[in-house]
Amino acid sequence: MEKVLERSKPRWCPGCGDFSVYEALKSAFIELGLKPEEIVIVCGIGCATFIWSYLNTNALKGIHGRVLPAATGVKLVNPDLKVIAVSGDGDAYSIGCNHLIHAARRNVEITYIVIDNGVFGNTRGQPSPTTPLNSITKTTPRGWPERPLDPLLLAIVSGATYVAQGFVGDIKRLKEQIKEAISHSGFSIINILSVCPTFNPMRSLREIKDKIVYLDELGFKPESRSEAIRILLSIQQSGKHPVGIVLKTREPTYNELLNTNERLTTKIDYCKIGELALRELALKLVFKDLC
Amino acid sequence: MREVSIRFSGLTGQGIEFATEILAEACVLKGLNIHTYRWFPTIVRGGYTFSEIRISEDPVKALADTLDILILLDEIGLRDLEGFLKRDSIVIVDEDFREVQLDAKIIKIPLRRASIETKSRSNIIAIGFISGLLGLDIMDISKILEKKIKKKELLEFNLKGLESGYRIFLESGLPDIKISGTSKVKTIVQGSDLVALAALSAGCKFFAGYPITPSTGIMERLMKWMPEVGGLAVQVEDELAAINMIIGASYAGARAMTVTSGPGFSLMVEGIGFAAMAEVPIVVVDVQRVGPSTGLPTAHEQSDIDLTTHPSHGDIPRIVLAPSIIEEYYTMTVDAFKLADKYRCPVILLLDQAYVMNYYSIDVLEVVRVSERKTVYRPRGEILQVFPRYTDLEDLPSPPLEGYLIVASSVEHDERGLSSQDGLVHVEMSIRRMKKLRELEDNPINWEVLGELDACEAIVSVGSCRPAVEEALSKIKDKKIMHIPLKQLWPLPRKLGEVLANIEKVYVVEQNASGQLLNLISSKIPKSSEVKSIRKFDGHPFRPREIYHEIVE
Numbered sequence: 131m132e133k134v135l136e137r138s139k140p141r142w143c144p145g146c147g148d149f150s151v152y153e154a155l156k157s158a159f160i161e162l163g164l165k166p167e168e169i170v171i172v173c174g175i176g177c178a179t180f181i182w183s184y185l186n187t188n189a190l191k192g193i194h195g196r197v198l199p200a201a202t203g204v205k206l207v208n209p210d211l212k213v214i215a216v217s218g219d220g221d222a223y224s225i226g227c228n229h230l231i232h233a234a235r236r237n238v239e240i241t242y243i244v245i246d247n248g249v250f251g252n253t254r255g256q257p258s259p260t261t262p263l264n265s266i267t268k269t270t271p272r273g274w275p276e277r278p279l280d281p282l283l284l285a286i287v288s289g290a291t292y293v294a295q296g297f298v299g300d301i302k303r304l305k306e307q308i309k310e311a312i313s314h315s316g317f318s319i320i321n322i323l324s325v326c327p328t329f330n331p332m333r334s335l336r337e338i339k340d341k342i343v344y345l346d347e348l349g350f351k352p353e354s355r356s357e358a359i360r361i362l363l364s365i366q367q368s369g370k371h372p373v374g375i376v377l378k379t380r381e382p383t384y385n386e387l388l389n390t391n392e393r394l395t396t397k398i399d400y401c402k403i404g405e406l407a408l409r410e411l412a413l414k415l416v417f418k419d420l421c
Numbered sequence: 422m423r424e425v426s427i428r429f430s431g432l433t434g435q436g437i438e439f440a441t442e443i444l445a446e447a448c449v450l451k452g453l454n455i456h457t458y459r460w461f462p463t464i465v466r467g468g469y470t471f472s473e474i475r476i477s478e479d480p481v482k483a484l485a486d487t488l489d490i491l492i493l494l495d496e497i498g499l500r501d502l503e504g505f506l507k508r509d510s511i512v513i514v515d516e517d518f519r520e521v522q523l524d525a526k527i528i529k530i531p532l533r534r535a536s537i538e539t540k541s542r543s544n545i546i547a548i549g550f551i552s553g554l555l556g557l558d559i560m561d562i563s564k565i566l567e568k569k570i571k572k573k574e575l576l577e578f579n580l581k582g583l584e585s586g587y588r589i590f591l592e593s594g595l596p597d598i599k600i601s602g603t604s605k606v607k608t609i610v611q612g613s614d615l616v617a618l619a620a621l622s623a624g625c626k627f628f629a630g631y632p633i634t635p636s637t638g639i640m641e642r643l644m645k646w647m648p649e650v651g652g653l654a655v656q657v658e659d660e661l662a663a664i665n666m667i668i669g670a671s672y673a674g675a676r677a678m679t680v681t682s683g684p685g686f687s688l689m690v691e692g693i694g695f696a697a698m699a700e701v702p703i704v705v706v707d708v709q710r711v712g713p714s715t716g717l718p719t720a721h722e723q724s725d726i727d728l729t730t731h732p733s734h735g736d737i738p739r740i741v742l743a744p745s746i747i748e749e750y751y752t753m754t755v756d757a758f759k760l761a762d763k764y765r766c767p768v769i770l771l772l773d774q775a776y777v778m779n780y781y782s783i784d785v786l787e788v789v790r791v792s793e794r795k796t797v798y799r800p801r802g803e804i805l806q807v808f809p810r811y812t813d814l815e816d817l818p819s820p821p822l823e824g825y826l827i828v829a830s831s832v833e834h835d836e837r838g839l840s841s842q843d844g845l846v847h848v849e850m851s852i853r854r855m856k857k858l859r860e861l862e863d864n865p866i867n868w869e870v871l872g873e874l875d876a877c878e879a880i881v882s883v884g885s886c887r888p889a890v891e892e893a894l895s896k897i898k899d900k901k902i903m904h905i906p907l908k909q910l911w912p913l914p915r916k917l918g919e920v921l922a923n924i925e926k927v928y929v930v931e932q933n934a935s936g937q938l939l940n941l942i943s944s945k946i947p948k949s950s951e952v953k954s955i956r957k958f959d960g961h962p963f964r965p966r967e968i969y970h971e972i973v974e
């Protein structure tokens with residue numbers, strides 16, 4: 131199975147966090163017993179999104195920042211597909227941030243994997259919305275005058291029903307999170323703390339690791355939005371990184387609210403359309419070569 | 422008299438559009454043909470608005486050149502009358518209306534007084550008056566009001582108002598201008614109705630959109646109708662989401678569309694390039710309005726020709742269709758879906774506000790079968806393969822497909838969709854993409870040449886300019902002129918150059934300031950021919966006389 135899921139040898143810079151996500155994702159698919167034909171990976175643009183080329187599944191490789199709308203279209207048309215959206219922090223929280231709010235709000239059944247390396251890797255080293263204040267980068271020679279966004283808080287207040295933070299230094303835990311997210315009914319997002327040794331050398335695995343607080347070790351139960359917000363704010367104040375599941379609730383999904391659980395086809399029911407035209411427009415349809 | 426044209430003019434909130442709608446419905450019940458036109462501002466209340474209806478025993482498509490009846494519900498309506506009134510035009514005003522100097526028959530009636538007495542409104546009094554004048558059946562109108570006004574008390578007041586207006590006409594001693602109908606009862610539709618209905622009958626099952634005038638009517642219909650035929654329609658956060666969502670939907674196996682207007686289309690262009698590159702069929706409707714930028718959001722213009730024919734960076738296959746008569750809002754929307762699937766590229770329907778938002782009489786609509794998307798059965802191989810989606814296969818597979826993976830990508834790719842940085846692969850795939858539309862260049866859909874085929878002069882028109890051109894040409898007897906309503910703007914039909922090859926003078930009729938159609942087709946016009954560009958861009962559609970004067974001079 132493992133071989134089946136490998137399309138080509140992954141290529142990122144040595145030490146890139148994306149390798150771990152690739153491994154975790156692959157193992158999660160295997161352990162969940164998913165068939166590659168039923169998985170669709172939807173990607174934006176950036177190093178993180180190259181994952182689709184290396185994993186042997188269906189793929190819709192889109193444009194920068196528009197992952198979630200494209201993924202939503204796939205899921206609405208065919209609810210049986212497992213739709214995995216993959217972005218970097220720039221793709222997800224900069225150019226595509228608006229869509230995150232709305233996908234979360236709709237609770238559309240997509241698993242959103244965001245590989246958060248705190249930098250635009252693919253364009254070779256500019257700040258992203260998760261880059262710390264005052265960082266010196268290629269486009270901020272005098273320091274980045276912006277405070278970082280907290281993606282977990284954003285996802286929670288927007289209405290996501292599964293919110294977790296992973297870490298590329300802990301593949302096993304990440305894999306479990308991914309499995310849980312894929313099995314979750316509703317919008318799930320995992321923000322994965324990652325590294326880009328090439329363009330964000332300031333942020334190392336060690337440095338992240340030293341600041342990690344494991345939520346389960348705190349005895350935290352990810353059951354309510356308000357508790358989730360509270361714990362995130364308090365950990366944030368201490369300058370640490372929470373890792374683990376922050377929120378997991380069951381709420382009506384977009385498909386449920388739209389009352390759709392069947393695959394849409396291109397079959398045409400001309401008689402229904404004829405009735406509709408007559409009722410709505412008093413218009414008679416004549417069927418030339420039909421009925 | 423074989424036809425009558427009427428304008429109600431005043432302020433938004435006075436029920437001006439309602440008045441024409443009522444008349445339109447009453448007329449089609451008598452088997453008459455109608456065509457309405459409406460000018461309205463973006464503000465919902467208190468802005469200048471007018472609404473026109475042209476009623477005729479014969480089919481009418483263009484707006485009338487002059488008005489037979491003008492109802493002024495407010496002094497503000499004294500504008501936009503240049504050339505519209507004749508000596509025998511009837512101008513109906515309230516009895517308290519100030520003295521007006523118009524070279525027409527001014528008739529003062531107690532519009533306001535009667536509306537107060539009956540607790541109705543001036544527009545209803547006017548409808549009552551006009552139904553007397555035209556010999557329309559007041560019972561028909563009562564029934565229409567009953568259908569439209571749900572509140573019982575309000576309905577009663579309105580019925581009283583209607584009767585009062587009718588009586589005022591009888592007491593006025595005015596001769597009536599009877600217009601007799603046919604026995605064929607018709608119905609009225611807006612372009613919006615036909616586009617939405619066509620989408621359903623072409624098997625479109627997924628719609629995503631973001632409201633924008635003047636496209637919202639189509640969206641509202643699809644939101645209501647789509648679930649009834651087993652489809653889904655959603656309103657999304659913006660046009661970027663809309664275009665990318667329909668791409669996802671189409672990839673997953675549904676025929677999908679979005680509708681928008683210029684500002685929204687501008688936001689969609691990156692997505693259109695994505696669909697073209699990934700070879701995902703989509704239909705994008707652009708109902709044009711006056712630009713640039715926010716422009717005049719509620720008015721008519723054809724200034725998105727440049728944008729829609731060149732909608733993306735890079736070399737992309739795209740098809741741009743501009744229906745020229747109201748019936749084509751149905752047929753060409755169906756065509757759009759067929760072509761999208763056939764050529765696996767974005768198809769853009771370039772529509773006119775004037776057709777989308779106004780009413781036309783129509784009796785029946787002919788439906789043609791559209792086949793389902795098919796996937797030819799393929800035995801699964803020894804190992805899982807990525808489907809060679811980018812070869813010239815006929816079918817359009819979507820996941821899950823047993824034994825195969827489906828890849829659609831915005832990145833340059835090989836025949837399976839897998840990324841390639843090889844310049845030669847780019848050459849090969851670019852040729853593949855560009856070659857696709859050659860067939861359409863040679864055999865354009867809906868190609869038509871009207872008028873005199875052996876003429877030395879030709880008119881090329883686009884979209885809703887067609888009926889005005891046709892009516893103008895019907896009045897020109899001493900010149901032979903051919904008329905090409907250009908409906909496939911991209912790829913440009915090769916035939917256009919062939920037809921124009923021996924033409925001495927070409928008139929290009931369009932509604933924008935810069936001559937976008939002329940620029941688009943200039944390579945098809947012989948160097949030797951004289952070119953006259955006829956443009957109008959005041960937010961109103963052409964009237965036949967305006968084109969007539971440009972040609973006859």
Ligand SMILES: Cc1ncc(C[n+]2csc(CCOP(=O)(O)OP(=O)(O)O)c2C)c(N)n1
Binds near residue numbers: 218249
């Ligand atoms: C519309 C658009 N703007 C800009 C770009 C250039 N671009 C490509 S990837 C990227 C940022 C990638 O950063 P991130 O999402 O954090 O991913 P990473 O490469 O770090 O994995 C940018 C700005 C683009 N492809 N499209």
Ligand code: SF4
Binds near residue numbers: 146147148252327
């Ligand atoms: S540039 Fe950074 S994110 Fe991109 S592959 Fe290299 S290390 Fe990874």
